[in-house]
Amino acid sequence: AQTVTQSQPEMSVQEAETVTLSCTYDTSESDYYLFWYKQPPSRQMILVIRQEAYKQQNATENRFSVNFQKAAKSFSLKISDSQLGDAAMYFCAYTSLNYGGSQGNLIFGKGTKLSVKP
Amino acid sequence: DVKVTQSSRYLVKRTGEKVFLECVQDMDHENMFWYRQDPGLGLRLIYFSYDVKMKEKGDIPEGYSVSREKKERFSLILESASTNQTSMYLCASSLLARPYYGYTFGSGTRLTVV
Numbered sequence: 001a002q003t004v005t006q007s008q009p010e011m012s013v014q015e016a017e018t019v020t021l022s023c024t025y026d027t028s029e030s031d032y033y034l035f036w037y038k039q040p041p042s043r044q045m046i047l048v049i050r051q052e053a054y055k056q057q058n059a060t061e062n063r064f065s066v067n068f069q070k071a072a073k074s075f076s077l078k079i080s081d082s083q084l085g086d087a088a089m090y091f092c093a094y095t096s097l098n099y100g101g102s103q104g105n106l107i108f109g110k111g112t113k114l115s116v117k118p
Numbered sequence: 119d120v121k122v123t124q125s126s127r128y129l130v131k132r133t134g135e136k137v138f139l140e141c142v143q144d145m146d147h148e149n150m151f152w153y154r155q156d157p158g159l160g161l162r163l164i165y166f167s168y169d170v171k172m173k174e175k176g177d178i179p180e181g182y183s184v185s186r187e188k189k190e191r192f193s194l195i196l197e198s199a200s201t202n203q204t205s206m207y208l209c210a211s212s213l214l215a216r217p218y219y220g221y222t223f224g225s226g227t228r229l230t231v232v
Contacts (some may be wrong), residue, residue, distance in 0.1 A: 009158070033217050033218060033220075035220050035222075037223075042225065043206070043208075043222065043225050043226040044224075044225045045208065045210075045221075045223035046213065046228075047220050047221075050218070050220060053219070091161065093162070093220070095217045095220075096217070097217060105151070105163065105166065106220065106221055108160055108161045109160060110159065110160035111160050
């Protein structure tokens with residue numbers, strides 16, 4: 001079964017600095033999608049960035065970028081120029097392309113709580 | 119914008135009460151999900167549904183049931199609420215066979231059972 005592991009329950013970063021959140025996953029499949037979701041104190045989960053496993057190029061969305069290492073099954077999120085509004089829980093998630101039954105469901109890590117210090 | 123609306127943001131219920139948590143989405147998504155979120159445990163899947171009147175158990179279905187009479191509405195039912203069901207409940211929806219788009223979430227219902 002696929003699993004997603006976030007080894008850092010909490011992280012802290014100074015405003016304007018860069019922080020990297022770690023995520024590893026386990027799968028025997030070659031094609032899949034990976035996601036980072038943000039859950040601010042307002043509780044609304046928001047999709048931050050996604051990566052398609054068959055693309056070697058790392059995804060970027062403004063200040064957010066990923067370091068996708070397929071062989072190592074690693075998918076870290078880098079936040080540059082951190083802002084106070086980046087403070088949130090961040091969840092890493094995996095889904096396969098085999099969407100029969102429950103196989104297409106997202107599998108989530110346990111989350112990393114990011115604090116941003118002014 | 120895709121919207122997933124959960125009927126209550128906060129809810130306080132008594133032990134033994136029957137509790138209904140409602141979720142409505144407006145983007146014609148086939149898939150709908152109910153999660154509970156607890157500190158240190160992340161998101162745990164309770165039930166999901168791929169179609170009207172269809173349901174499948176997730177990882178922690180005990181003590182819960184669901185209803186999906188219409189495509190846009192997915193209800194979570196606590197038949198007899200207990201204090202260990204105090205939690206944050208998140209509803210989500212997604213397109214069938216379109217995993218690229220991920221899920222759209224509601225803003226959660228914080229349920230307290232006293």
